[in-house]
Amino acid sequence: MTASEGTFCLVVHSHLPWLPHHGSWPVGEEWLYQAWAHSYLPMVDLLDRFADEGKRDVLTLGVTPVLAAQLDDPYSLRTFHDWLGHWQLRAQQASTLWRGDPLLRELAAAEHRTAMRASEALETRWRHGFSPVLRSFVDNGTVELLGGPLTHPFQPLLDPRIRAFALRGGLDDTALRIGHRPEGIWAPECGYEPGMEVGYARAGVRRFMVDGPSLKGDTSQARTVGDSDVLCFGRDLEVTYRVWSPKAGYPGHAAYRDFHTWDHRVGLKPSRVTGKTVEPPDKAPYDPALAADTLRLHVKDFVDTVVTRLRELRGRHDREPMVVAAYDTELFGHWWHEGPAWLEGVLRALPEAGVRVTTLRGAAEAGHVGGAVDLPASSWGSGKDWRVWDGEQVADMVDANAALQERLLKHVQPGTARDAVRDQAVMEAMLALSSDWAFMVTKDSAADYARRRARVHTERFDALISSPDRERLAAEYRAQDRPFGHLDARNL
Structure with a gap:
């Protein structure tokens, strides 16, 4: 028809x-x-x-x-x-x-x-x-x-x-x-x-x-x-x-x-x-x-x-x-x-x-x-604003993510050769910054799991930029979490 x-x-x-x-x-x-x-x-x-x-x-x-x-x-x-x-x-x-x-x-x-x-x-x-x-x-x-x-x-x-x-x-x-x-x-x-x-x-x-x-x-x-x-x-x-x-x-x-x-x-x-x-x-x-x-x-x-x-x-x-x-x-x-x-x-x-x-x-x-x-600041979440991801219940996570981004930009600098440790550090930061974790906390849906996931990936990032054992840690983390094999820290 x-x-x-x-x-x-x-x-x-x-x-x-x-x-x-x-x-x-x-x-x-x-x-x-x-x-x-x-x-x-x-x-x-x-x-x-x-x-x-x-x-x-x-x-x-x-x-x-x-x-x-x-x-x-x-x-x-x-x-x-x-x-x-x-x-x-x-x-x-x-x-x-x-x-x-x-x-x-x-x-x-x-x-x-x-x-x-x-x-x-x-x-x-x-x-x-x-x-x-x-x-x-x-x-x-x-x-x-x-x-x-x-x-x-x-x-x-x-x-x-x-x-x-x-x-x-x-x-x-x-x-x-x-x-x-x-x-x-x-x-x-x-x-x-x-x-x-x-x-x-x-x-x-x-x-x-x-x-x-x-x-x-x-x-x-x-x-x-x-x-x-x-x-x-x-x-x-x-x-x-x-x-x-x-x-x-x-x-x-x-x-x-x-x-x-x-x-x-x-x-x-x-x-x-x-x-x-x-x-x-x-x-x-x-x-x-x-x-x-x-x-x-x-x-x-x-x-x-x-x-x-x-x-x-x-x-x-x-x-x-x-x-x-x-x-x-x-x-x-x-x-x-x-x-x-x-x-x-x-x-x-x-x-x-x-x-x-x-x-x-x-x-x-x-x-x-x-x-x-001209669009306003918005989302499809509760209130159609940012409250689900930037509200009082997740204020600590927002602060932690902001600090993580500062450390990411400070410590992951462009290099001439690809570096597997830096690549995995960026990968861990990206996983920590997933919007799902704040959503789950705000909605009280497996909130403990969400907080743990955000914390684990943030701690892994910090270990990869500071630990003397970072080569071994990168290999260990990569065996579990490497969704994007092409991710190249130099592109940041």
Whole structure:
């Protein structure tokens, strides 16, 4: 059907901090494996189906360099394979423990089938890591790829030299892995301070995401930023929040699988949400047929929401409108079991409703570009400001990171030859500056783990610039944490 209602862009942002060799359960490698199994594998399956049908510009996919490094890492590939084997064993055990309930017995069988398919995919499609898979989608135009800085730092809190280094390094890393240097980025946490567009332009970035309030809610067009020709695209919160918001959204429906309720004997989730006030032991068993019925209603509801929003925008601005909805990739599958099926349903139903589905690049090429705008300091976090990463709860971490950056610029000076110790020192500093640690502390989500990770990498940096044993230490740290083999301290 020819699009008549307007344009819709789906942006999904894929990111986890560096987790290999840093604990397993409840936080650490388990987090990576769950997201890999329940979000990244299903996302690839979805994109494979669209690619096989010859579909182009299906969605805009952000993949952070630090996540790509984990999904390519030989250690991670090997240990994820082991994890998938344990998943099969846990499903077999569940089939015995749950045999008295027909719904749960079938759920155990379905878990086993899914784990088997995941193992087969890892041994075939994914055997050389994620990058060859991702490159196929970029090469054939199924997706537009967004890159980003190396370890997902909150850029407004970085010294400009370190900010530029992290961004260049991240874009270089994606070019090495994919064969394409991204023209667009997902700025970590959508963090922005006035003037950052100048650095983006120097790095070859042509477009980036901001949250809707940064544009005072007028997200129906991309806008050039300041005096640059760099475009910002704003998240339409009226549409985006229909799915997932700080307070509500589809995944909380009573029929969907409950993310928070576990049968700890087998490490599987047997229940549906049932009700927000229902205690875990009283939740009803998960019913896939009931969830599928609800999913169809939520696909229709979202499509209706998009169409209504596009018509409203057309009436308000008297031009062809655009809606951009943006989410974390991990929402689909990891947090919301039914999310991948919902996503595919929406992407197929929107064109049938007369909506053009395309990427950010496609929207810009179609002319969804307005005049220049001066953006405020902003993020997509609580309050749409910097409080999550620069607030009272993390003031000590902010001070520590500022001091770390001063030491980094003082002690890591350019040299004539590449130096493995300096390279690893910069790597440790980049890992310490990940935005995830402050986020986890502010949100009280595994805060102790986050503080420990920031502290460990900072202490390692200090050891590498001061210890007489730094050559041995660099080799030891490099064996655990070397996501970016190309990282060269001389570029700082």
